[in-house]
Amino acid sequence: MKTKRHILSLCLALPLVLQAATADPKKAGERFKAGEITWPSSPGDAEICMWKDDKIAPVSVTVDDNWASEVPWWLEQSAKYGNFPVTWFIISHKVGGRSDGGTWALWSDVVAKGHDVQSHTHTHLQTEDPAWLGMEGEYSESKKIIEANIPGHRVRMLAYPGGKGMEMNSEELAAKYYAGARWATGTLVPAGAIPFMGIRAVTESSFNNPAANWADPKRILDPSDKMYRTWCVMIYHGAGDKVADRPFFHWLADNQDKLWLSRFCDASLYGQEREAAAVKVTENGPSKIEFELTDTLDNAVYDQPLTVKVRLPDGWKAVAATQGDQPVEAKFITKDGSPYALVDAVPDKGKVSLVSR
Template structure:
């Protein structure tokens, strides 16, 4: 390796280390002159967390409502439930799925209506549409159209999958479904508590997304015993300050928006800062707020952050302000709160 190549290698290694340590990617905001007031970074993950973790549950099982959700609620954790509303087991607890699950802050996702596969274009389309309709019925206050996570039903023979990959993908796109990462979880993979802990630790180390997927929890089939399940939840609580524990669509939206996020400084001085945050993703489907960190004047101790109709007050820490904003291009106003006007 010659000297120039070595220098470049070390330079990029150093740059990578900075990104890893700060967890933020510069959005390239520039301010006129030499003042860095207004310089803004987009955090790699929401709230400046180091990595992301997802908990997913397949087949809308009785044990999800009876065992998994109460344990999630106890720890203020979120889970994503891939439902089959056309199956008897779902219908036996339809009222709970339609009321309690959403009220508990859980997320519903599409696992097809009856878990039967794709037997024809029309039947496949119906499987996806009916499941989406039930999810919309369970979550009437969420805006439509919106992205919904999709998990392909497993354990079916090949003669239940008669469509081409292109035909399947076209239907997913038509119904705003985003395929989740491949199933990973007990009893197929990671059956010991050490293996499951390692997945959580590895997510933090990598700075990326990790996930564990379940079927039965303390009952039903492919069962995870309750002590193993609660050990995983307790480990997540222990690492909560480092992990953004969320659902697959929020993770997908954040990563997609951040990929092309740009911050332009419209104005930056002692009296206030105005920024414009944009990205290339379709704003009707990609509307999740991104977390930004902006350099503000040293004299500021707190300021109001407003964008459109949203306003909040945020404390300044070490000359920087961390807050959220949507990448719609609507102007973000950062205005110092003087000590006199503070309550």
């Protein structure tokens, strides 16, 4: 069942300060302040981690405007540098031979390889194109076409087109069809102020660049920085120099223990669900722990697993977890000699049971 309140239970050492208990995570404004990762002290205590696998912060690499000819290069870089997933925001009307738009076979293969394809509208605001259907059609048609041509794939995210006509974009209209969206280049925002229907992206040129510190991805791992633990979204159009060394890619690979290298959709859904979720332990015994995970969102749209950290009894050496009657991922870890489980569960999908193995 859904709760009537937004309850935040995050893995934070500092108190989570809410500005409004019913704040809308799709809108701007700081709703909470992020702090360090915490560790529940008593067996049976459970917390919702701020990001998947209790990582410090997520990074999502996104590519706009199809650039189909560069897909092989991106797949190669992903495999070389920590298997970071890439989200392509494609212009649906370009697919099938128009201006490096690629084919549906290509984009289906991209999804099959664990990357993602989401919407960059139907024509990219080309109002004189015969395919132009007005702004509502720009948003709705792209979603419909991509889903029809990549069977089983869901399009829940949008990248607003920039350039000529960009003022026609509307977050309110986009929200009729999408659960989250991204504007073009901008700046980082604090973790508690992410506007999920209009997050800004930053460019690789800002990485480790004192002249562009406002958009430097490295800030998300600095505990003294106000951007600590926020979601960093990278934007690319052309890939740029494909021969030069890319320090940003090295940084991704070198910090996999701290970063959640995430598809755009996964991080957006996770953040919104986490802000609307609550966890309640219903059974706390020496050989079994059970909890309920609920949120206030539409289950037909929001089905991203959240990571719940559970303090286990001291004698446990391994753990298995189920939600309903299905097994779910549960990682057994220790901190200062105490056992914990990181359990991936979907809100409102039934009780989660943990047993010692």
